[in-house]
Amino acid sequence: xxxxxxxxxxxxxxxxxxxxxxxxxxxxxxxxxxxxxxxxxxxxxxxxxxxxxxxxxxxxxxxxxxxxxxxxxxxxxxxxxxxxxxxxxxxxxxxxxxxxxxxxxxxxxxxxxxxxxxxxxxxxxxxxxxxxxxxxxxxxxxxxxxxxxxxxxxxxxxxxxxxxxxxxxxxxxxxxxxxxxxxxxxxxxxxxxxxxxxxxxxxxxxxxxxxxxxxxxxxxxxxxxxxxxxxxxxxxxxxxxxxxxxxxxxxxx
Amino acid sequence: xxxxxxxxxxxxxxxxxxxxxxxxxxxxxxxxxxxxxxxxxxxxxxxxxxxxxxxxxxxxxxxxxxxxxxxxxxxxxxxxxxxxxxxxxxxxxxxxxxxxxxxxxxxxxxxxxxxxxxxxxxxxxxxxxxxxxxxxxxxxxxxxxxxxxxxxxxxxxxxxxxxxxxxxxxxxxxxxxxxxxxxxxxxxxxxxxxxxxxxxxxxxxxxxxxxxxxxxxxxxxxxxxxxxxxxxxxxxxxxxxxxxxxxxxxxxx
Numbered sequence: 001x002x003x004x005x006x007x008x009x010x011x012x013x014x015x016x017x018x019x020x021x022x023x024x025x026x027x028x029x030x031x032x033x034x035x036x037x038x039x040x041x042x043x044x045x046x047x048x049x050x051x052x053x054x055x056x057x058x059x060x061x062x063x064x065x066x067x068x069x070x071x072x073x074x075x076x077x078x079x080x081x082x083x084x085x086x087x088x089x090x091x092x093x094x095x096x097x098x099x100x101x102x103x104x105x106x107x108x109x110x111x112x113x114x115x116x117x118x119x120x121x122x123x124x125x126x127x128x129x130x131x132x133x134x135x136x137x138x139x140x141x142x143x144x145x146x147x148x149x150x151x152x153x154x155x156x157x158x159x160x161x162x163x164x165x166x167x168x169x170x171x172x173x174x175x176x177x178x179x180x181x182x183x184x185x186x187x188x189x190x191x192x193x194x195x196x197x198x199x200x201x202x203x204x205x206x207x208x209x210x211x212x213x214x215x216x217x218x219x220x221x222x223x224x225x226x227x228x229x230x231x232x233x234x235x236x237x238x239x240x241x242x243x244x245x246x247x248x249x250x251x252x253x
Numbered sequence: 254x255x256x257x258x259x260x261x262x263x264x265x266x267x268x269x270x271x272x273x274x275x276x277x278x279x280x281x282x283x284x285x286x287x288x289x290x291x292x293x294x295x296x297x298x299x300x301x302x303x304x305x306x307x308x309x310x311x312x313x314x315x316x317x318x319x320x321x322x323x324x325x326x327x328x329x330x331x332x333x334x335x336x337x338x339x340x341x342x343x344x345x346x347x348x349x350x351x352x353x354x355x356x357x358x359x360x361x362x363x364x365x366x367x368x369x370x371x372x373x374x375x376x377x378x379x380x381x382x383x384x385x386x387x388x389x390x391x392x393x394x395x396x397x398x399x400x401x402x403x404x405x406x407x408x409x410x411x412x413x414x415x416x417x418x419x420x421x422x423x424x425x426x427x428x429x430x431x432x433x434x435x436x437x438x439x440x441x442x443x444x445x446x447x448x449x450x451x452x453x454x455x456x457x458x459x460x461x462x463x464x465x466x467x468x469x470x471x472x473x474x475x476x477x478x479x480x481x482x483x484x485x486x487x488x489x490x491x492x493x494x495x496x497x498x499x500x501x502x503x504x505x506x
Contacts, residue, residue, distance in 0.1 A: 011382040063383060087380070095380045127340070127348045129264045130316060130500075134383055185440055247383075 395469030
């Protein structure tokens, strides 16, 4: 038995959580967060309190299929049983999908090479029912060709200042988007915006989704993206679409 | 303004309902059912109490994309606005998708020609998270070829006595299955059993799904279906799979 650092891959339904990040308001009870319930489940499993750091601070209502977190602990539980041991202490809203042993210095935030998000738009004249906590409902027809054109303009290294809400607290707003594309799943009345990159600013994917929907509705031309890169003005980009359409799909190291 | 009979097509998430059918226990409060909330919403919309009859008595937890119901009323609301008027009085768990005027004698149960159900199986070594209220989780590998063989044997006119739970209260257990097939959606770790026919006995789809899973796991050969038709014994068929995997997709008239 030795002290080891563990990397977790986690899926969760963000609907009933106040986001990923633990919050302890000075007056009042602490809010229920994914990090909070997971840290407690891991601590009880390994029999000692742990520090648990996540790669991405997803907002209230945002989902994940591939969030990554890390903790350091000493435990007799074999590696192959650790995921189910932790899962047995979690509700069915959170699922630890993989546990790996990593270098003692592994930092899930700093070491992340790229991430992929998916924004799901229910694009139909009727309301979503079964998927309602996982999609944004857009009643209007969307021009997929124009959206694909605009999405392609986001690829590459750019200054995404226009696509970040205040409070991002980052020194630079330059990021590299590796891919951005539009998908229409064959069996659902949905349109998805799939985007991967080396890092994302606060609300960046939801603002990009809001901007692409403006393009899809014909309000703005596809080359508004280039204008927004130059303007660097949040007020000129599209609205921040609601959180429930967003899902963190994977993080690569 | 004249008295008209209306046919509704309805989608709902059955998770938080005690099934379709209104129930009024002699001692205690009435249970929340889809029929109950829909009947009240329609009554308030048209300004008079209505009788509302549904085609299919779905169980607690079972979902629908194409349930059908009918009521007779007199209203000034134009036909094209009736669905949104009713929807404005419903939570986002229920959505009236279409309203049509039908013959005064229209009976949603008797006049139904065929129905289609889908049973969704989450077939993976990890738990479902985002879809957990809409799938049955099967951890084991399923042999799709054997299941497809067994599914094909269900097609046609047969005595489905072995596939009905006690309490079906029907004179005959002979039904015609028009189609039964296995689908694997490309973007989900799921296997679906899709079945259509002229009518279904109590729990018939969930017992068929339970039987096909036994075949898929290699416990029974595909021709067990023929044996079950002859045996007419519920105890020899597979288990009744849980309700949340089941969805009523459409009803044709």
